Amino acid sequence: MEQHVNTAERILETAFELMQTRGYNAFSYADVAERVGIRTASIHYHFPAKSDLAREVCAHYRTALIATLAAIDRDLTDPADRLQRFVALQGRGLDHRPPMCLCALLAAECPTLPEEVNVEVRGFLSDQETWLTRVLGDGVATSAFCLTVAPEDAAQVLRAGLAGAMLAARASNDRTRYDTIAQSLLTALLRSH
Amino acid sequence: MEQHVNTAERILETAFELMQTRGYNAFSYADVAERVGIRTASIHYHFPAKSDLAREVCAHYRTALIATLAAIDRDLTDPADRLQRFVALQGRGLDHRPPMCLCALLAAECPTLPEEVNVEVRGFLSDQETWLTRVLGDGVATSAFCLTVAPEDAAQVLRAGLAGAMLAARASNDRTRYDTIAQSLLTALLRSH
């Protein structure tokens, strides 16, 4: 019988939380089943293979990322404000744990990931860098700030720095590390006139 | 009978290469045994548990890192040159694969790592940031360059950025990405007078 709250959705949400904390290789169908309150065989009904589940988790949250970026564009106009909001949203970790971007975690596992998941990871990176490049370019065009490198290079530096900051924050179990590094990074990248 | 070339050393070297490419969870004693040309039981003789092997791999290469940093200090005096050398050495990947720092990879697995390995990962981060802070501080003191943030903050930004750059390079399977991001990062951080 179909659950009142869609089972596939609950599986996706649970798998996302596990992947965001443990990555792909270190979570199992048994972990998901236990949390959702079903058996592993039921997960296979909705997602035949683990790679299917992981791919759909990525696709689901890439869509959410795109929506988040669109919301930033809608709510704020100043490029510097948009960047601050982006940094802050990335910094919202699960519960009270350090923040972690699914994309950054999976990037570390790339050589052992199913190719279809790797495709999503590269898409994640591309989505973020495309948006960052545009916002950074806008900032230069409107003289909101100036850059010492090209917008597309600054975008890659910013995204890489935030990913490294999340890893450092989780490794040292210190949430504040992300914010410290993120703000220093913005200070170093963006110059007011 | 003891091997002509110490078996424990060969195990350590092989385990290091596997950990640098796959991380901790995705390599097995079987992988190491096959490459070294022995049986898994023989590895257990030298390293009783997998956590023992991983800890010793980390300790071994932390020592190598310290030696490398000391060599940079010995060979070069200009702080900017020292930073460039640091970036270049980190960028030397295995074979023709993208560069990857053992520490950055393991940081992604922290929540699933044996605590004794986590201790080494934090030590790795600390070693690098201590050295970078000193070199960056030297650069400011000798007016070789100036910083827009405190040396300890710039050190964290630099290390995080390089870690993120390695992950991006490996995810997109593009070695040049590391160099591009690293140079942009240095350009943004260091200002000449």
Added chain:
DNA sequence: GTCTATAGCCCGATAGAC
């Protein structure tokens, strides 16, 4: 759609012969 049961594999680890 969810279950029980199980296949088949890989894993880390140990016992004991040599």
Added chain:
DNA sequence: GTCTATCGGGCTATAGAC
């Protein structure tokens, strides 16, 4: 020190009852 043999467990995945 290295081997063979094996244990116990976790994993992904499937078959088939309900």
